[in-house]
Amino acid sequence: MNTLLSSGLPGTLQSSNPELELSIVVPIYNEVESLPHLVNTIANTLVGQYRYEIICVDDGSRDGSVELLKDMAQSRSDLRAVLLRRNYGQTAAMAAGFRYAKGRVIITLDGDLQNDPVDIPRLLAKLDEGYDLVSGWRKERQDAALTRLLPSKIANWVIGRVTGVQLHDYGCSLKAYRSELVADMNLYGELHRFLPALAFIEGARIAELPVLHHARRFGHSKYGLGRTFRVLMDLLTIYFMKTFLTRPMHVFGLFGLASTALGTVLGLYLTFLKFGLGQSIGDRPLLILTGVLILAGVQLFSFGLLAELSIRTYHESQGRPIYRVREVVESGVAESNESD
Incomplete structure (x- = not known):
């Protein structure tokens, strides 16, 4: 078993629920064709290796995803369906998934089958090296060059320069988080794509790992260039929080x-x-x-x-301190303070 999930040494994960190791959070919006394949692939990857749960958060789907999720959740012990009342956006869906997650590690990925669950053990192995967040990098991204790849490269460069967190791929949803890190972050607006920057503000150790990326098999992308203005406004918010949060x-x-x-x-x-x-x-x-x-x-x-x-x-x-203590060392004893 992965040492990150089983060890009680300083710097490893702690949780009030020692029985559950992984929570897989998947925002869903009109992905009825992808759902069965996605859940089965996640389960086949993790079963027998980890104690896990799959949390699918439906963000107001209208294509039958809600009904399918209800049926699947009632027939599977590893699946929990969180159904939002309307379409709030991916940030709200991820925040809801974090709220209901009980695992000591939280994995997020998209519901369109473009992220591959087989990369999850690799993310966990990297997390075990002492990181608080491991972000996926779609190095061989299977998307349109002009409408998706070029804007993404420009956005990643700008975000990295403004936030100080240099990642190749901010937009990749496949990420692994320590649960106590997520507990310190409140999401609003379109901040889900800035989670590494928010984690950096909290003092997290961040790594990036190349992951697989597949062409979309069903439906069509829900993202477009219309997000640009919202991204810019949220980027200004992140910059202000990073620089002047405690001294406006x-x-x-x-x-x-x-x-x-x-x-x-x-x-x-x-x-x-x-x-x-x-x-x-x-x-x-x-x-x-x-x-x-x-x-x-x-x-x-x-x-x-x-x-x-x-x-x-x-x-x-x-009761939020303006600092985060990683651990306290005295008399040769290291005491973890990751939850401070």
């Missing part, structure tokens, strides 16, 4: 100080023109700009103070 006053205060200082300098210049040289300044656009800059500076300072109060409320109300 640093960014608002900096711009507020710069704006106020520039407005003050312009104001002094106009004062000199008015009283020193006797020139009229009432019809000068510079006077309006001075007022705008000073008011903007005051508002930015106010935003910074409000953001500081919000961040303090966020951490204190949830």
Whole structure:
């Protein structure tokens, strides 16, 4: 058995449910043809090696996936079906899967059969080397070059530069997580594709592993270029969280100080023109700009103070520390603190 799942040494997984090792979380949206093949392939890969559960989260499917999932969940002891009331998006579906997962390791993959479950043991072996998250890399990706591969390469480069987490493939859903890492991350918007960046903010050790990727066998892709705007907005959110999550006053205060200082300098210049040289300044656009800059500076300072109060409320109300302890070592004894 994989040492990651069986060892109780510092740095290995701990759970309130020692009986369950793996939770396989699969978001489903209109994948009725793929479902039986996917569940059987996962089961055939894991049975006899791990104690596992498969959690299929239906995200408002309308093609019969709901009915099929109900029937399969009632006839299989290894399958749990989580049925959302409507289509919320992949981020919400993954968050629901994380919420119901009981395993010490959580594996995510797509429900379209393009990810291959046979890679799961390899991800676990890599996780056992001391990582908190192992992300799949579709090195030989079977998708259209212009509409999928090129935009993906550009997006991966931009995301890596902004977040500081250099991965070849942010969009690959096949990933392995330690359960305590997932417990520290709250997902909103379209943040599922930024999970490695969120994990990095929490201090996770991240690795990437080439995995298999197959051409889609059934249906059609649910993704398109229309996601670009949402991705950019979420990327800005991630950058702000990574840089200023515990000190928002640093960014608002900096711009507020710069704006106020520039407005003050312009104001002094106009004062000199008015009283020193006797020139009229009432019809000068510079006077309006001075007022705008000073008011903007005051508002930015106010935003910074409000953001500081919000961040303090966020951490204190949830009991969330502003740090994460990996382990404490004293007198030759190492104590794991992964859940802090």
